[in-house]
Amino acid sequence: xxxxxxxxxxxxxxxxxxxxxxxxxxxxxxxxxxxxxxxxxxxxxxxxxxxxxxxxxxxxxxxxxxxxxxxxxxxxxxxxxxxxxxxxxxxxxxxxxxxxxxxxxxxxxxxxxxxxxxxxxxxxxxxxxxxxxxxxxxxxxxxxxxxxxxxxxxxxxxxxxxxxxxxxxxxxxxxxxxxxxxxxxxxxxxxxxxxxxxxxxxxxxx
Numbered sequence: 001x002x003x004x005x006x007x008x009x010x011x012x013x014x015x016x017x018x019x020x021x022x023x024x025x026x027x028x029x030x031x032x033x034x035x036x037x038x039x040x041x042x043x044x045x046x047x048x049x050x051x052x053x054x055x056x057x058x059x060x061x062x063x064x065x066x067x068x069x070x071x072x073x074x075x076x077x078x079x080x081x082x083x084x085x086x087x088x089x090x091x092x093x094x095x096x097x098x099x100x101x102x103x104x105x106x107x108x109x110x111x112x113x114x115x116x117x118x119x120x121x122x123x124x125x126x127x128x129x130x131x132x133x134x135x136x137x138x139x140x141x142x143x144x145x146x147x148x149x150x151x152x153x154x155x156x157x158x159x160x161x162x163x164x165x166x167x168x169x170x171x172x173x174x175x176x177x178x179x180x181x182x183x184x185x186x187x188x189x190x191x192x193x194x195x196x197x198x199x200x201x202x203x204x205x206x
Contacts, residue, residue: 012137017130020148028127092176095128097121099183114189115158121187122161123151125179126168134173141167 018025057066099117112120126148137143147164150156169177 012143014133020145023152094178096180099186129168
């Protein structure tokens with residue numbers, strides 16, 4: 001089990017959890033308008049290789065993740081990543097994060113670091129996963145408001161945020177949830193070996 005646990009089964013409701021994320025809700029829920037990108041993806045002609053990879057992954061693969069890399073010359077989001085959004089046609093809910101569309105950081109701040117962008121992504125995915133929780137939840141996981149309120153702290157421990165993300169995912173009312181992350185290269189920091197060594201496992205764990 002990941003994350004923090006309470007003794008015995010504690011009752012929670014989705015509504016109460018949503019209220020717990022109110023301090024960051026405005027910044028992270030639908031602040032990235034991905035609808036136009038999804039529409040563009042549905043009308044775009046894709047190259048055969050990524051299209052085949054996506055179809056094979058959906059229908060036959062036992063892997064829980066698919067990594068697609070587009071051409072460096074293409075604009076962002078790349079066609080390869082827009083193609084990945086086509087998994088939304090499958091009978092599972094999809095959450096997404098488009099790194100190239102920016103972060104929830106105020107525009108007057110300095111350019112966010114790769115670590116801040118990674119934390120930004122985790123926060124956004126948590127907010128979106130909260131909305132696919134069951135109406136009523138009985139669990140040993142700690143879903144108290146204090147655990148969510150730390151997300152509003154700029155210097156929140158990324159390990160705590162990641163643990164909360166994993167717990168929320170395990171409590172989803174859906175057996176499978178598609179997660180599309182575009183522009184992972186924006187999260188890289190090749191000068192920080194520790195960061196880059198842990199980036200891929202963290203992304204794939206979502």
